Amino acid sequence: MQPYTLTIAESLDHLQKKELTSKDLVESCLQRINKTETKLHSFISVFEEKAMRRAEEEDNKRQQGQSGSLSGIPISIKDLLCAKDTATTCGSKMLENFISPYNATVVEKLENEGAVIIGKVAMDEFAMGSTSETCAFGVPDNPWKEGYITGGSSGGSASSVAGGQCLASLGSDTGGSVRQPASLCGVVGLKPTYGRVSRYGLVAFASSLDQVGPLTRDVRDCALMMNCIAGYDEKDSTSVKIDKGDFRQSLEAGVKGLKIGVPREYFGEGLNEDVEKIVRNGVAILEDAGAEVMDVSMPHTEYCVAAYYLIAPAEASSNLARYDGVVYGYRDGTADSLMDMYKQTRSQGFGDEVKRRILIGTYALSSGYYDAYYKKASQVRTIILNDYKKVFEQCDAIISPVAPTAAWKRGESADDPLALYLSDIFSLSANLAGVPGLSVPGGFTADGLPVGIQLQGPHFREDILLKLAYNIEKSTNLANVLPEIQQ
Amino acid sequence: MVLRQIRRQRYMMNFETVIGLEIHAQLKTRTKIFCGCALSFGDPPNSHTCPVCLGMPGVLPVLNKKVVEYAIKMGLATNSQINRFNQFARKNYFYPDLPKGYQTSQFDLPIVEHGSVEIDVDGSKKTIGITRMHMEEDAGKLIHDEREPLSYVDLNRTGTPLLEIVSEPDLRSPQEAYAYLKKIHAILRYLDICDGNMQEGSFRCDANISLRPVGQEEFGIRTELKNMNSFRNVQNALEYEVRRQRDLLLDGETIIQETLLWNPDSNRTESMRGKEDAHDYRYFPCPDLVPVEIDEAWIDAIRKTLPELPDERKNRFIEEYNLPEYDAVILTGSRELADYFETAARLCANAKKVSNWIMTELLRELKGEDISGCKVAPEQLGELIAMVEKGTISGKIAKTVFIDMMATGKDPAVIVKEKNLVQVSDEGELQAMVEEIVAANPDQAEQFRQGKTKVMGFFVGQLMKKTKGKANPKMANELFVRTLTE
Numbered sequence: 005m006q007p008y009t010l011t012i013a014e015s016l017d018h019l020q021k022k023e024l025t026s027k028d029l030v031e032s033c034l035q036r037i038n039k040t041e042t043k044l045h046s047f048i049s050v051f052e053e054k055a056m057r058r059a060e061e062e063d064n065k066r067q068q069g070q071s072g073s074l075s076g077i078p079i080s081i082k083d084l085l086c087a088k089d090t091a092t093t094c095g096s097k098m099l100e101n102f103i104s105p106y107n108a109t110v111v112e113k114l115e116n117e118g119a120v121i122i123g124k125v126a127m128d129e130f131a132m133g134s135t136s137e138t139c140a141f142g143v144p145d146n147p148w149k150e151g152y153i154t155g156g157s158s159g160g161s162a163s164s165v166a167g168g169q170c171l172a173s174l175g176s177d178t179g180g181s182v183r184q185p186a187s188l189c190g191v192v193g194l195k196p197t198y199g200r201v202s203r204y205g206l207v208a209f210a211s212s213l214d215q216v217g218p219l220t221r222d223v224r225d226c227a228l229m230m231n232c233i234a235g236y237d238e239k240d241s242t243s244v245k246i247d248k249g250d251f252r253q254s255l256e257a258g259v260k261g262l263k264i265g266v267p268r269e270y271f272g273e274g275l276n277e278d279v280e281k282i283v284r285n286g287v288a289i290l291e292d293a294g295a296e297v298m299d300v301s302m303p304h305t306e307y308c309v310a311a312y313y314l315i316a317p318a319e320a321s322s323n324l325a326r327y328d329g330v331v332y333g334y335r336d337g338t339a340d341s342l343m344d345m346y347k348q349t350r351s352q353g354f355g356d357e358v359k360r361r362i363l364i365g366t367y368a369l370s371s372g373y374y375d376a377y378y379k380k381a382s383q384v385r386t387i388i389l390n391d392y393k394k395v396f397e398q399c400d401a402i403i404s405p406v407a408p409t410a411a412w413k414r415g416e417s418a419d420d421p422l423a424l425y426l427s428d429i430f431s432l433s434a435n436l437a438g439v440p441g442l443s444v445p446g447g448f449t450a451d452g453l454p455v456g457i458q459l460q461g462p463h464f465r466e467d468i469l470l471k472l473a474y475n476i477e478k479s480t481n482l483a484n485v486l487p488e489i490q491q
Numbered sequence: 492m493v494l495r496q497i498r499r500q501r502y503m504m505n506f507e508t509v510i511g512l513e514i515h516a517q518l519k520t521r522t523k524i525f526c527g528c529a530l531s532f533g534d535p536p537n538s539h540t541c542p543v544c545l546g547m548p549g550v551l552p553v554l555n556k557k558v559v560e561y562a563i564k565m566g567l568a569t570n571s572q573i574n575r576f577n578q579f580a581r582k583n584y585f586y587p588d589l590p591k592g593y594q595t596s597q598f599d600l601p602i603v604e605h606g607s608v609e610i611d612v613d614g615s616k617k618t619i620g621i622t623r624m625h626m627e628e629d630a631g632k633l634i635h636d637e638r639e640p641l642s643y644v645d646l647n648r649t650g651t652p653l654l655e656i657v658s659e660p661d662l663r664s665p666q667e668a669y670a671y672l673k674k675i676h677a678i679l680r681y682l683d684i685c686d687g688n689m690q691e692g693s694f695r696c697d698a699n700i701s702l703r704p705v706g707q708e709e710f711g712i713r714t715e716l717k718n719m720n721s722f723r724n725v726q727n728a729l730e731y732e733v734r735r736q737r738d739l740l741l742d743g744e745t746i747i748q749e750t751l752l753w754n755p756d757s758n759r760t761e762s763m764r765g766k767e768d769a770h771d772y773r774y775f776p777c778p779d780l781v782p783v784e785i786d787e788a789w790i791d792a793i794r795k796t797l798p799e800l801p802d803e804r805k806n807r808f809i810e811e812y813n814l815p816e817y818d819a820v821i822l823t824g825s826r827e828l829a830d831y832f833e834t835a836a837r838l839c840a841n842a843k844k845v846s847n848w849i850m851t852e853l854l855r856e857l858k859g860e861d862i863s864g865c866k867v868a869p870e871q872l873g874e875l876i877a878m879v880e881k882g883t884i885s886g887k888i889a890k891t892v893f894i895d896m897m898a899t900g901k902d903p904a905v906i907v908k909e910k911n912l913v914q915v916s917d918e919g920e921l922q923a924m925v926e927e928i929v930a931a932n933p934d935q936a937e938q939f940r941q942g943k944t945k946v947m948g949f950f951v952g953q954l955m956k957k958t959k960g961k962a963n964p965k966m967a968n969e970l971f972v973r974t975l976t977e
Contacts, residue, residue: 086549099548106542108549207548212778240551241781319778322581325592326546330644346585369583369773378775 007032008168011484012077012225015171019066019076026066026076029171030059030120033078037123037169040489043150045142046164048083048093050123058120065118074232075118080164080173083124084131084207085216087111094207095127095139095157098327098334098353108205109240110174110216110233117232122170125160129355130324131181131209133157134407134424135417138357143414146189148453148487152411155185161219162189168486172220172229178209179312180406180431182217183443187406187456190445190485192226192473193219197463198438199244202237208323210316211242213435222483223444223474227251230466246464254467255474260294262468265399269305270430276409278449283405286446286457289479290403290472300398302391305433307384312432313425314368314381320358321365327353360421389437392462401461401468405430406443410453430458440466444473445482506702506740508733509710510662514675516654516685517629517693518561523650524628525552525595532691536634536645544650546590551779554579558652559783561684562602562626563793565654568678568800569621571606575785579626579777584770587644588631596655597625598774602783608678609802610670611820619671620659627653654685660699660710665729672696672725673824677801681826689720696725701746702736711736712746716760719753728753732760804829812842821850827862831869838873845876852890856897866900867893875903885964888912916963918970921954924962925970928953939975947971 007029010018018024034052041047055078062076081087084094086104088111093099107115114121129138136159137143144159146152147167154163158175162185165173175182177195186193195217206216218229230251237243266287271280291297329335329349336348354362368377395402407427417424434441440463443456457476459469477483522529526543543550566573580598606621629651634643656675662668676694679685687694701713716732719725731753736746751760799807801823808819808829823829832849836842853872857865875896879889884907895906907913915921928950929936935946950971954962 084549086547092548094548102548104549105547106550204551205549208779210778239553241553242551242779318775322583322593322773322775325583325585326548326590328585328587328592330587331545331590331646332547342587366773369775371771371773374773374775 006036006168008036008171009484009486010171011221012074012171012228013222015077016075019071026059026062026120027056029076030055030078030122033122033168033170036167040147040167040169043145043489044147044163044167044169045144046125046160046167046169047080047123048095048126048139048141048160049091051090051121055120055122062118062120072116072118073228074114077119077172078122078170079114079119080123080125080161080170081111081114081121082127082158082161082173082175084127084176084209085111085124085174086205086207087121087124090124092124092207093141094131095129095141096354096358097140100140100334102333104205106205109202109237111205113233113235114174119232123164125158125164125173127160127175128157128181129358130207130320131157131176131178131214132320132357132361134180134184134428135414136160136185137414137418138355140355145414146411146453147489148190149411149451151414152453153188153414155188155407155411157181157185158193158219159185162186162191162193165189165191165219165221166487167489172218172225174216174229174233175219176206176209177215177217177435177441178213178316179435180428182219183406183431183441183456183458184428186219186443187458188411188454190454190456190482190487191219191221192223192442192444192477193217193456194226194230194442194466194469195434195440196230196234196466197244197440198435199242200246200248200440200464200466201233202235202240202243204237204239208319210319211323212319213312213316215435221486223470223477224252224255226442226473227255227470230470244464249467251466251470254471257471258294259290259472259475262290262295262401262472263399264290264295264297264472265300265395265402266297267300267302267305267395267402267404269302270404274408275405276449279405279407279409279455282447282449282455283403283457286476287403289476293475293479295472298399300395300402302395302402302433304384304387304391305429308388308432308436309426309429311381311384311388312428312436313364314377315385315436317361317365318368318378318381319365321362321369324354324358324362329353357421385436388433392433392437392439392460396462401459401465401472403472404458404460406456406458407431410449410451410455434460439463440469442466442469442473444476445480445485446476447480447482505705506737507705507707508664509660509701509703509713510665510668510729511660511699512658512662512668512672513697513699514656514658514672515629515695516656516675516679516687518558518652518654518684519686520555520557520561520652522555524555524558524626524652525650528650530651531647532693534647536643537647539647540649544590545646546592552595552777554780554783555652558626559602559785560793561652561682562624562654563785563790564682564684564797565624565656565679566603566606567790567794567797568682569606569608571603571621571624573785573790574600574602574604576600576782577602577785578782579780580774581777583773586630587642588633588646588649590631590646590649594628594630595777595780596627600782601625602785608671608674610667610674612664612666612670614817617661617667619661619667622657622659624654624656627655629653665726665733668698668729669722669726672722674801676722677824677826681798681800683798689722692720695720698725698729700729700732700736702733702740711740712748714746714748714760715750717750717752717763724753724755727755727758728760731758735760808832812836812846814843814846818843818846818850822846825862831862831865834869835873835876838870839877839880841876841880844880845873848872848876848893852893856894866898867896871896871902878903878907882914882916882963882965883907884912884914885960888914888960912961914963915958915961916966918966921962921966921970922974924954924957925950925967925974928957929971929974936975950975
């Protein structure tokens, strides 16, 4: 048994029984990184020495009976979460040399529970993208098939977990950025309810949509991670004071009597056949387990792409204004006027996709266009939220694909940003409405690529999603299945 | 030429000035509006900063509740509507003193709207509307190197809470603008929510000003005046701008809508070149802050903490101290001056005398300085006036004693004793001198007896000369009359 192949829950069990040390576990992951990283490119930075030191600390603490709930567990974090005194690049040349002077709340929480942060992982630049190909420091590769995308923007999180380089990862999800790479890499990914997890220290893309979420090898680990990171934070005014309970609690309490809606708008044109088959199979699993399946309608789903691609860029255009070369980050030193310094710094520091979205967002907020774009999109957002409210009067959760297809070849979507935006259609609504969404592995396409099933529930009802996912996972037997990586 | 002057004179009477003021008051909270950094003035650059106010990637603002409380206070003190639901918005623009690339402010849903204050100009009262007040964060400061083309950024001031107070265009003259500014200043100071220092920039004012022919509904084209960092400058700049616009209009030219900077050295307004391009601030609701919701209980609790405000105090001064309204307006114009008056008045029976002393001697000797730096404590002034009342010293002597007090801060009794200024009120002592003077001036004595009472001045003058001004003037008069008519 290689320690890196264990889930968090299994590792904790072995650690508890002294069959394993954190040092062994962390070392095993570091070795795995050394072996696979030339292929996977999951990491932007790896904290080898510090991770080993932390592992030793945790081993000592455990001996003194003082270990936390994630003691000694090697975890990667997306490179837009600030960890004190480490580089936080956001996958951008703009922040290549930016060292964060403080810890994100979720990082603090992980460390308080004894987790060992093993490194920071690749992502689309400033989390803008669905393939992780816009990362300025190497593009992660899908562990299931060489040359295929991981999905994005939390692609490095997904590949590091699926590739056995760490046991879990924290990503962020603004329009599907946790769920879609989880689906494409065959791991569990959860976007919690907006306000469930603190955003303090998560470098903002679109503040009203961003949410930190875990990527794990199975559903139980997802619950464990949520137990650690969820909760109100006085540093984030948008986090919500609500009891979080123990997310593991409901896992094994069957699904009998739960009403599961199948929104017909998620099964239309453009949905890959294999993907549809896998999702339908998930529906059947839940039905067999005693859930009541019903056809429901979310009539405004088709407008989510347009609404999202106005609201998110609008917020981004403002959030990314701070990268101006003045206080930190990249600065073009050759400019000889303030205006040129701004222009050159931002032209050179940002990649094309980021610039594209800043332009869209600036336009959407401009005087004379605000009402037609930003304001209209905000109204559509309310309508989409109402779709959810109505549907959750009829059922407890909805089931659907995460994305229309499995992973595709790198480079294929490079020239068609619009097609790429459209591929987010099934994942954007949850962010617009603020509801939780989870991707659980459902099966493989004929090409051997993993496909996830999406579950969405009412605000703060992650427990329902975890319970449903747990049942699907039990039935498909896909918990903690790791790919062979050809050396 | 002559014709033009005549035409000008004819029209001069017929323009109406329209002014609106935008005031930025720095709120006197302990910490900044969105982080825990202390407010400071004059400390080393960037010594009061943290990741939040530096706009580091990933940080989030948390609203300082005190700022909301202070805004509510100001709203209640100006008969305004407090918006139970209000919201922060981002004002987006690039400038090196603005580390986030946007200012967190309020836009379409401000905390306060529809208020008013009363002003008093030349004895007539007028109500000035307040359009809105909103909370926002201040920016940092740029320091430009004088020798090299380099600029430094000091972000200590970044995140200092501001209350922006926007008036209706109700002001019709620079005098009214001055009175309104003073009134807002006084209210802020009474509430103790702003230290009101215009030189240090904790109380700033911009003005919008336009002229229109009397009777015309529509406003003329306005200019915006900035950089007026004293009350006097505000009035001077507005007066200058009235003349400038009027001259242009009379010459048939149009006013350019622009921002002008007041130059206090040349006493002119100057065009602010290079910043003329119209800004599109792309306001939108700030997604990092939840809307501010204010409940009735909180408003009631704040209402209970409101101190006596300038208008209330003015009315009380008229009633309680029997002061003319003119005196009461001036004395209550600043909280410190009103406090000074009341402390001094408590020590002597004659409040009107205290008021006279403050409004003439004290304000003159202060030469525009703040009362807080005055060397004469109100108790000392009260004591001085009481000494006059009791006849210990004469009013005339008191004025010289007061000048000494202003210079040294000594108690009046000490100065009177040191300089031996106690009034001579000993009848026997004075009578002897009176008889001596009458005897030495038989001609004037005769004139008095024949009805030329004017010569009394001569006799009293002689006595004052003999006593070095210390003779009790009332007694001196009586003794001369008695001696001369005996």
